[in-house]
Amino acid sequence: MSFDFSKTFPLLPLRDAVVFPMTTRRILVGRDMSLRALEYAENHNNEIVLVAQRDVSEEELKNPMLDLYSVGVMARVSNVMPFPNGCVKVVLEGEEVVDLRSIMMADGFLNVTVSPRKQRIGAKDKTALFDEVLTRFREYATKRNIAEGMVDAFFGMENQLNAYYGMIPFLQVSLAEKQSFLEVTSLDEMSAKLLALMDVSEDNENVLVRVQQNVRQKMAQQQKEWFITEQIRQLQDELDGDGAGASEPDQLLAKIKAKNFTPAIVEKLEDEIGRMKLMQPTSPEYAVSRNYIDWFLNLPYGVYTDTVLNMKKVKSELDSKHFGLDKVKERIMEYVAVLKLTGTERRSPILCLVGPPGVGKTTLVESIASAMQRNFVRITLGGVRDEAEIRGHRRTYIGAMPGRFIHALRRAKCMNPIILLDEIDKMASDFRGDPASAMLEVLDPEQNHDFTDHFMEVGLDLSRVLFIATANSESEIPEALRDRLEIVRLPGYYPHEKLQIASKYLLPRICERTGVKLEEQVSFDEATVNAVMRGWTREAGVRELERTLESVVRHRAKEIVMGKKFKPEITDKQLQEYLGAPRFLDNQLPEPGRPGVVTGLAWTSVGGEILPIECMLLSGKGQIIMTGKLGDVMKESAQIAVSLVRERLHRFGIDPAIVKKTDIHIHVPEGAVPKDGPSAGIALTLCLLSAFTRIPVPPDVAFTGEVSLTGACLAIGGLNEKALAALQAGVKTLRLPAQNKKDVDELPAPAKKGLKIFTHKHIDEIVKILFVQKKAKK
Structure with a gap:
């Protein structure tokens, strides 16, 4: 049936529906403009244009040309059935695909002008597919219980396009895909x-079937396991009556009774086993309870190792692996002696070895454990932020575990190991808690006999554990935690000590690792090792020294x-060839x-x-x-030095008023390096006095x-x-405060031998020695 495309037609926007030519569709209409369009169509040859909305959620069409697809269907209104709620059910018969040209709103509904599609599929068009x-649709229909009569009807159709339009409503496709079928221009494309x-649908169907089969198999397996x-x-249970066997909870109970647990722990575990007996073994709660009991059974409860407290052996072990550190070794020997006399670790102080990196804090603790034949466990606390790392997680959390100390006891396989608390100064705190505060209970001898882990929920005795901590900075340890520790300070190694360490410890170890024979293939004299220390390392410990020496030995190995031919001795030229130019310059005295x-x-x-x-005097207004x-403290020392010099200038025949006309510039070289502290006070005073008197020091x-301001x-x-x-x-004379006289006796032997050391109570004692004073003019 032909249409007069020169006139306008009423437009019915469709939501979530596409009507194809030669098909009939029932649609429920409720929007006011759609009802007016239907009323107009009924009065004008039942002709109406059907177009799908792009967004089905939009109730009103603000811009119809954009909100609607550009291709629609000319249709006829076949039947209209009103409902009491104001809606109508309309039967629409699709006729022809058309292109929309213009849309306008008139008389309360949309009016549209359309034109037939230029490229469209004819009724007589055929396709080889x-x-x-x-055939594929028959397979598709069989799996989805579509009536066979409907499928047979498609086989009998002469018009292939009508057959395709009849198939599309049975396919599970989106609105956009249905619209694309309406817009195709050839049967081959359709x-x-x-x-x-249909291929995609079949693949999805296969996946769904496979998933359902897997689910059924898993459920069957679980039912089988449960059965x-x-x-x-x-x-x-039947065997239990005859005394011939026991269930898993009963077996666990027997293991618990065989352990030497405290009554509180036994009571807790018996309650847990009572709950296990009421659960199915396949339930998740059963596994949680089993894991909880296993943690107790795997703890070495009641297992203690015998401690060997042989003073000579401890001293020999410390000396064999560490050079120097005499004061530290002496303190450790005192500690071991007290343990031997008391026979118990209870209430013993907790040592904290504080020193820069690389001085041997960790290896010292390992040597103590080896000498005492105690099991050794290391707990690294650097970067720990969560309190649960110390106390454990509560069992209400999924994947809850005990804290690090329970893990350490399990690894040590005894209840009295030596536990190293490494980097105790580097613990942090955030919203998850403060682990340093949790450590207070662990390290307090008054409390750690009943340490409560959140996971274990009962007290455990840690009083026989020997705790030794290490830290790099004493100031970074929280005050409350520092109060429970006895600080043992490890100073950095002195150059003569590093020389001995390199010769006796580092070089033999490096040569063993690299396969180079010491003395035969590589040899270092004292001057060479000193050159490496001065030119390529700047540290308190010996780690960088070891790495640098190993680099030299690796070059020799190559x-x-x-x-290549070579002599075993390493020369200064070879050092620069292997290591490059020296990274650090020697300290040089002023001219x-x-x-x-x-x-x-x-x-x-x-x-x-x-x-x-350095000090320079310039004409000015008395500025400093x-x-x-320089830091604030050092600046204050400079202010004190100016006052002291100003008060003493008259002794050298200089008018003190000159200070008001002179700008004083004080500079300390290596300007990029921060400097602070009061210990430069004497040097600053003498530097200013030398500048004013023009007498060099x-x-x-x-x-x-x-x-001080009084000159003390x-x-x-x-x-x-x-x-x-x-x-x-190259300094030959050293002048110090008299209060440091006690420290002079403890100076290293090379310093006492190579320096003339004088102590002074007052700055004037030094001034009289270095500067010639004149009588003031009357």
Whole structure:
């Protein structure tokens, strides 16, 4: 039937539906504009245009040309059935595919002008794929219980396009895919799309069938396991009556009674086994209870190793693996002696070895454990943020586990191991809790006899565990935790000690690792090792020294394998060839004969350093300029030095008022390195006095010490490192505060032998020695 495309037609927007030509569709209509369009169509030859909405959720069409597809169907209204709620059910018969040209709103409904499609499928068009599509659709219909009569009707149709339009409603496709079938321009294209859709549907169907089969098999397996387990349980119950066997909970109960648990633990475990007997063995709660009981059974409860407290053996073990550290070794020997006399670790102090990296804190603890023949476990606390790492998780959480101390006891296989708490100063805290606070109970001798882990839920005795902690910085340990520790400080190694360590320990170990024969294929004299220490390492320990020496030995190993000729001795030229240019420069004393320059001393985390201090006087207004990245304390020392010098200038015939007309510039070289502390007070005072009097101070005389506003010389720390640095730099005389006289006796032997050391109570004692004073003019 032909249509007059020169006129306008009413438009019925369809939501979630596409009507094809030569098909009939029942649609429920409820929107006001759609009802008006139907009413107009009934009064004008029942002609209406059907177009699908792009967004089915939109109730109103703000821009119809964009909200609707551009291809629709000319249709006729066949029957209209009204409902009491105002909606109508309409039967629509699709006639012809059309293109939308324009849409306007008139009389309360959408009016549209359309045109026939330029490229469209004719009624007589044929495709070679038609038989294949029909065959595949029959297979598709068989699996989905579609009536055979309907399928046979498609086989009898002469018009292949009508057959395809009849198949599409039976396929599970989206609205957009249905619209695409309406817009195709050839039967071959439509055939290919239908075959592809049925292929995808078949693949999905196969996956669904496979999943259902797997689920059924799994359920059958679980039912089978439950059935067999239940039979075994019933048989065990029958055997229990004859005393010939026991269920798993009863077996666990027997193991618990065989252990020497406390009454509180036995009561807790018996309650847990009582709950297990009421559960099915396949239930998740049963596995949780079983895991809980297994943790207790795997603990070495009541197992203690015999401790060997042979003082000579302990000393021999410490000396064999560590050079120097005499004070630390002495403290450890005292600790072992107390253990031997008391016979128990209860209430013994908890040692904390504090020192820079690489000085042997961890290996010291390993040596103690080896000498005492105690099991050794290491717990690394660096970066621990969660309290549950210490106390464990509560059993209400999935995957809950005990804390690190319960794990450590399990690994140690005894209840009195030596536990190393490594990097105790590097614990952190966040929203998950404060692990440092949780450590208080562990390390308090008054509390750790009844340590409660959240997972275990009952107290465990940790009082016989020997805890030893290590840290790099004492200030980083929380105060409450530090109060429970006895701090044993490990200073960095001195150069002469590093020389001995390299010769006796490092080089033999390196050569053993690399396969190079010491002395035969590679040899280091003292000068070579000193050159490596000065030029390529700057550390308190010996790790970098070991790595650098190993790099040299590896180069020698390469030469051996390549067949090169060489002498065993390593020369300075070979060092630079193997390691490159030196990374660090030696400390150098200032040039002699220059007023306003004094040699000071400084302590760093990697040892001592000389600290040249320079002063320049400029005409100005009495300002004090300080450069060299000085800290607040050092700046205050400079202010005190200016006051002391200003008060003493008249002794040298200099008017003190000159200070008000002079800008004082104080500089400490290596300006990028932060410097702070009061120990440069004496050196700053003498540097200023030298600048004002124009009397130079010999650079081979070094000074360290704090000075007060009255001129009193006050004690400082780090004297050992400072003295060795001064000796290495070429200093011959060292002047110190009298309060450090007690520390002079403890200086390393090379420092006491190579330096002339003088102590002074007051700054004026040093001034009288270094500066010639004139009588003031009347």
